[in-house]
């Protein structure tokens with residue numbers, strides 16, 4: 642899930658596990674996922690199957706997965722069906738599933754048994770490492786977005802991003818993470834920038850997984866950055882942790898904003914997509930791009946409503962439905978046309 646592997650690896654290593662991070666997603670990952678998944682299932686499910694197979698091939702004996710609490714979205718049965726598919730393929734493994742309603746139970750019961758130390762203080766330490774690494778990743782991603790829009794030499798921010806993630810990954814303690822956080826901020830500060838630019842501002846909304854994983858969204862943020870666009874994204878693992886701890890007030894407010902258009906949460910980010918679009922429009926953002934997996938039920942509901950929001954708040958919205966068939970060239974052509982339209986709108 643994008644750069645977030647660093648935070649989860651930190652959590653598991655602090656607990657005493659030997660962590661095998663699946664290789665970065667490639668065409669092979671997607672091919673494996675497509676081959677062994679039901680054809681009609683949503684795209685993230687297929688990518689996960691590919692990730693799992695590659696992790697098991699690399700020697701993993703336990704898979705850690707997040708799960709939904711059932712309800713309307715298919716996410717609720719992802720882990721159950723995935724486990725069955727992998728069992729049928731003959732892999733021997735255990736699967737630990739984190740849901741928002743069992744997060745603490747898994748952390749304090751299952752994860753406590755990992756490694757030799759089973760003290761509560763080990764769990765607290767591991768959670769703090771997860772929290773801080775997730776926080777720094779979220780900050781790094783915001784810095785990359787900002788620097789891409791203003792950098793003088795295209796690609797500098799991405800070069801620093803790779804370095805920053807490696808630096809963060811190497812830190813084992815919260816004190817070290819805090820120290821490296823300042824070093825990382827300094828690295829971004831030293832990227833030569835043209836701050837006189839007035840870049841277009843585009844907010845990205847939609848389903849969380851496709852927004853977070855660059856291979857799956859065809860590196861849309863990077864492509865927009867190359868076009869000199871300042872991208873904004875409101876979702877990260879750090880924010881998800883705040884939701885679990887019930888300290889994220891923004892999510893409830895955003896859902897409230899969406900309610901005149903969609904009274905109930907049909908799953909995933911549907912109300913958030915609508916609420917954030919309204920928020921972006923009120924903040925004077927130039928446009929919004931929605932990303933969602935082909936056949937994603939909740940985001941298709943939001944997508945059907947968004948034209949009304951676009952008309953009411955006069956904010957242009959571009960949508961991309963993503964699956965294994967989506968091509969990058971077509972996406973870039975549509976992005977260029979959208980950026981052109983937003984530039985003309987701004988000049989007017």
Ligand code: SF4
Nearest residue numbers: 683714716909937938
């Ligand atoms: S949010 Fe969409 S893509 Fe994700 S599991 Fe639910 S229906 Fe599938």
